[in-house]
Amino acid sequence: MESMERAGTVPQILIVDDVDANLMILENIILEMGYEPRCAGSAGEAAKLITERLPQLILLDVFMPEMDGYEFCERLKENPITRDIPIIFISAADSSEDKVRGFKLGAVDYIGKPFEVTEVTMRVKNHLKLYEMQQELELSNRRLHSVISSQARRIEEEQKNILYALAALSEEKGASSVHHLENVAYNCRLLAQSLQFSPGYSEEISEAFIDTIEVASRLHDIGKIQTPCRIQVEGDSFEPERADILERHVQQGTAILEKVYASTSENSFLPMAIEIARFRYAKWDGTGYPKGIHGKNIPLSARITAIVDVYDDLLEKKHGEDSGNKAEILRIMEEGSGTFFDPEIVDVFLKVQKQLHHEEG
Secondary structure, eight states, rough: OOOOOOOTTTOEEEEHHHHHHEEEEHHHHHHTTEEEEEEESSSHHHHHHHHHSOOOOEESOOOOOOSSSSHHHHHHSSSTTTTTOOOOEEEEOOOOEEEEEEHHOOEEEEEEEEHHHHHHHHHHHHHHHHHHHHHHHHHEEEEEEEHHHHHHHHHHHHHHHHHHHHHHHHHTTTTTTTHHHHHHHHHHHHHHHHHHSSSSTTTTTHHHHHHHHHHGGGGGGGGGGGGGGEEEEEEEEEEOOOOHHHHHHHHHHHHHHHHHHHHHHTTHHHHHHHHHHHTTOOTTOOOOSTTTTTEEEEOHHHHHHHHHHHHHHHHHHSSSHHHHHHHHHHHHHHTTTTTBBHHHHHHHHHGGGGGGGOOOO
16 A cells, blocks of 8 residues: 555545445545545446446445345456455444355455444555555566566577587488488477377377477487488388497487486476487387387387488488479388388378478588
């Protein structure tokens, strides 16, 4: 209240009573307190005054024609704009049942009739002070939330920049296309978004999952820093390099990411990046690496990245996206469904493949 007065805003008290004498008595008390009274003879009239300007407190008569105080209080508390305004009931009925009913509806206090100036003054002052403290607390919470959100966004950007720098190291160690990582990141996001509309994956894929896989998938080949490993294309088939190279590539890539995560455990992207690096070469039928991992035991992020990564590699190795080459690549991808790849994801991939991005190096 004091801060309101310092700010040049005098608290407004809305008085609602159908008896003119009561309005006059309460109006004089409020004026003597130095506040601004606004008077209404009915709930309908009070509602109009509230739409013009929100009061800081309402003195509300219980028994009024057309709409009584209880019903009006209930409506005010249901409205998010008015629900926090403190309401003090005024009534000659002072039974415990009446008071309990008022408190259950959201009233903060009860003043009996006939009015005692001291009682009205103290109760109004106390509840104005509580209301002001509540408003200040909410304002502080909003400011704090804004600061925390801003810090979180800055931390997230810093985390992304670190991971992008790591990803760039792997790309420089022999990626066939300088745009491969961007292609994979973009297409993983698009494919994940498309899977949101598939009944089998709608519950698994959230907006957070989509944002995370776009960043995490860039690190799928981080093992190239120590052990380059490529998909070999021979005729119409594709396979990773020999088992010992593949195993070393996966283990070293996973170890790099786990070491980074150990020192930055708050990073929200690294857990997914680790599972992609570890399971990207797992096959749907269980014949990939790690051995024995198959079907939906392979993390969803790794299943999505595997399809996108192989597709982009094949486009690069087959030299371009002309209709003949692309048709052949799509046939190879479809033939990998159920053996190399998750068949449900392949089905969605084939439906959205025209929207996938491939920029050649």
